[in-house]
Amino acid sequence: MAGLCLQQGEVAISLGTSDTVLVSVSQYTPALEGHIFRNPVDLNAFMGMLCFKNGSFTRDRIRRAIGASDWESFAEILSKTPPGNNGNIGFYFDDNEIVPNVSRGDYRF
Known part of the structure; x- marks a missing residue:
């Protein structure tokens, strides 16, 4: 700070x-x-x-799940996605989260 x-x-x-x-x-x-x-x-x-609680380890899991071997590849894939991701959003928790109090899991909307 x-x-x-x-x-x-x-x-x-x-x-x-x-x-x-x-x-x-x-x-x-x-x-x-x-x-x-x-x-x-x-x-x-x-x-x-x-x-x-769910920080870099969760981000790394998602990066690997979409086939991106590194963050440059991830950025390239992301740049090909339209703004708003066609209305799709996801929240990913490898462990029970502290804030908000959410059970582990992948939540997609």
Whole structure:
């Protein structure tokens, strides 16, 4: 958070083994779905953090499932898909997810 110099209302996303969303907020509003900390660079603000368990391992599984050997191949396949993916969307959870509380599985709509 400190190295990003996030301002009020800005969001940072870290894509890793687990994925994390950080946001600078003006009010302390505790919630069961995430964490609220004192903002390390603005003592009058707070830092909201959400962590998602299904990150890079799940993305890698989907990449391999569509036949992409690397991320360049994945990007090429993706570039040939029309915007909106013809109305198809999917949520993929290799493990039970923390936020939202969802059982493992592939959910396609």
